[in-house]
Amino acid sequence: MSDHQTTTLTIRRPDDWHLHLRDGDMLKGVLPDTSRHFARAIIMPNLVPPVVTTADAEAYRARILAALPVGDRFEPLMTLYLTEHTEAADVAHGKASGLIHAVKLYPAGATTNSHGGVRDLEKVMPVLEKMAEIGLPLCVHGEVTTPEVDIFDREAVFIETVLDPLRRRLPELKVTMEHVTTQDGVDYIKGTAKNLAGSITTHHLIINRNALLVGGIRPHYYCLPVAKREVHRQALRKAATSGDTRFFLGTDSAPHVDPLKECACGCAGIYTSVNTMSCLAHVFEQEDALHSLEAFASRNGPAWYGLPVNDETITLTRRSEPVNYPAKIETDAGPVTVFDPMFPLHWAVEETHG
Numbered sequence: 001m002s003d004h005q006t007t008t009l010t011i012r013r014p015d016d017w018h019l020h021l022r023d024g025d026m027l028k029g030v031l032p033d034t035s036r037h038f039a040r041a042i043i044m045p046n047l048v049p050p051v052v053t054t055a056d057a058e059a060y061r062a063r064i065l066a067a068l069p070v071g072d073r074f075e076p077l078m079t080l081y082l083t084e085h086t087e088a089a090d091v092a093h094g095k096a097s098g099l100i101h102a103v104k105l106y107p108a109g110a111t112t113n114s115h116g117g118v119r120d121l122e123k124v125m126p127v128l129e130k131m132a133e134i135g136l137p138l139c140v141h142g143e144v145t146t147p148e149v150d151i152f153d154r155e156a157v158f159i160e161t162v163l164d165p166l167r168r169r170l171p172e173l174k175v176t177m178e179h180v181t182t183q184d185g186v187d188y189i190k191g192t193a194k195n196l197a198g199s200i201t202t203h204h205l206i207i208n209r210n211a212l213l214v215g216g217i218r219p220h221y222y223c224l225p226v227a228k229r230e231v232h233r234q235a236l237r238k239a240a241t242s243g244d245t246r247f248f249l250g251t252d253s254a255p256h257v258d259p260l261k262e263c264a265c266g267c268a269g270i271y272t273s274v275n276t277m278s279c280l281a282h283v284f285e286q287e288d289a290l291h292s293l294e295a296f297a298s299r300n301g302p303a304w305y306g307l308p309v310n311d312e313t314i315t316l317t318r319r320s321e322p323v324n325y326p327a328k329i330e331t332d333a334g335p336v337t338v339f340d341p342m343f344p345l346h347w348a349v350e351e352t353h354g
């Protein structure tokens with residue numbers, strides 16, 4: 001624990017390298033919570049139907065910009081949802097036009113809205129080879145879907161049986177391991193010299209699987225990959241706060257309306273856009289690593305995606321009174337519960353400098 005007296009911290013304006021904005025009423029309801037603090041975000045393509053082609057992504061980008069609050073500056077960085085029918089030429093065109101920043105691999109059935117994902121990697125090899133050639137990163141939801149594999153082991157088994165063989169076959173392909181949740185994931189990334197990086201969510205730095213299961217089943221702590229044992233959370237905290245350029249923030253803020261979370265078969269996803277920066281400052285302070293927050297939230301991601309760091313800054317202030325934030329937000333799609341870290345937050349985002 002830190003005993004120093006830091007009470008304000010100014011960092012380059014952060015970006016979110018893994019974000020679900022959804023569409024329609026939900027998009028309109030959640031976008032301001034991101035654009036308030038973040039300059040850019042990698043936008044996940046798992047809509048219904050998914051964002052598969054460059055034309056889909058162009059239209060989705062326009063809908064996001066149309067939903068942006070007046071006065072907010074925010075750049076959505078679009079991605080494509082990889083299917084077994086994706087055309088390498090369309091992907092190359094999307095990258096060349098400056099619209100597409102990554103392609104997302106969802107193993108079919110691995111997570112929310114992934115049924116149109118990839119069953120047989122062999123079928124997408126021509127697209128992956130093209131991506132390696134043009135330097136377009138592949139973002140990966142790294143979990144196997146094999147029913148025999150325990151849900152807590154699915155990330156580690158994915159690394160061994162899918163990711164490592166793929167990277168050996170195509171070493172020039174840049175891969176982002178999304179939402180790393182295990183020590184295995186951290187070690188795999190750290191053991192690699194190039195073309196591999198990992199995003200880490202806010203909530204996986206704060207909760208372990210007890211949050212989900214102790215004292216009753218708590219659907220608002222359910223996400224995929226599911227939170228793991230404490231030893232894994234500790235490994236993630238070390239990686240995120242180390243300054244290591246291969247790790248950066250991807251909140252994976254994933255809104256679902258409460259009725260779809262609080263039911264017999266609740267959706268996976270945790271909504272953290274509202275209080276992410278406060279939560280992160282808390283975690284980094286606990287780890288005595290406030291000096292590394294800028295690397296994690298504002299510098300390492302742009303370096304990986306080949307973009308400049310933001311010119312603007314944000315200032316965080318440590319207040320003696322806890323910061324107020326809503327327990328849920330109301331959207332025209334319905335209420336969405338905000339992530340509760342289960343401790344008071346004292347770091348507040350004060351202002352944005354132009």
Ligand SMILES: NC(=O)N[C@@H](CC(=O)O)C(=O)O
Pocket residue numbers: 020046111112113141222223224225252254255268269270
């Ligand atoms: N993380 C989640 O639990 N859910 C995400 C999908 C994903 O990122 O796997 C969603 O779209 O709701």
Ligand SMILES: [Zn+2]
Pocket residue numbers: 111141178179224225
């Ligand atoms: Zn995912």
Ligand SMILES: [Zn+2]
Pocket residue numbers: 018019020044252254
């Ligand atoms: Zn996600």
